[in-house]
Amino acid sequence: MRTLCYILLLAVVLLAACDENQQKSAAVLEAEAHLENQGYTSISVIEEKSLLLTKQDLKDPSYAPIWQVQPLDSNQYIDKELTSVELIVQNHPLERLYNSKKTRTIVYLHQNKVVGGWSFPVTSSEALVGNVYSLDGKTAEEVKQEELSPK
Template sequence: MRRYTSFFVLVALALFTLGCNQREVTGDERTAKEFIEGQGYRVNSFLGLLDKYKLSKSMLYGPDTAPYQQIWSVQETEPERYFGEEISVYGFVVTNHPLQKQYNAQTRLYIMLADEKVIGGYSYPDMEGLVGGVYSLDGKTLEEVTGETYTEWTVEWSRKYGD
């Protein structure tokens, strides 16, 4: 009888621990997660809300704008469409992504939402010490997304969003 009691206590403890590791995903984060799964990627962990900002032209050109330039350079849509809108960015660690094959590592996927809808995102290999820009949602480079060289893209970007 004592063995059965110990067994049931261990099972109950395991189920309790498993339940504690699960968290409810709601709102924009749920929308982002469902979008990711719809693309065929598997969510391994949640990084939560990582950024929230109101997009403006001044964020895209000039000093200290490189992160937003990189992010918006690999989007399928032009950033001016979202000027004045609040953008929320949720992060996830995923598998089954094209960058996983290229880098032999999980991928960090960042999903951007406005008005509760996915408007884009970007990806990055989940590796320490890797330096470089971000990739599109599906692992494409700036050159693959835009069809331009980095130099051509820089000239066009400066013309559109510079002073």
């Protein structure tokens, strides 16, 4: 009888784990796969939301640091719907730089394809203060330098 209870409990746990993956959207699955391909381990999904990028967003000084670390021409996504997926990851380069154990990432997708994003270290429970980095942990200057260097 006890063995049967353990088997039933195991089946319920496995079904719950499978159901969790099925509830993730295509955007979340694509964002996780992209980050895992870069060598990061996805710990948790914080939020998924839709946003419409406007010219005003690109001119807004509070958002300028975010758009400066993008590996894309932000102008090509003006008035297009983007999906923003926020995740906590581990094994990110910022962990060594800031001696942290986790990194918060925001992945931008257009039609479920990753087009950019940004990251910052999780050093405390307080609000983000300081620089943001590209998804791979580069500063705006490093991203700009990569754009200028010959391929």
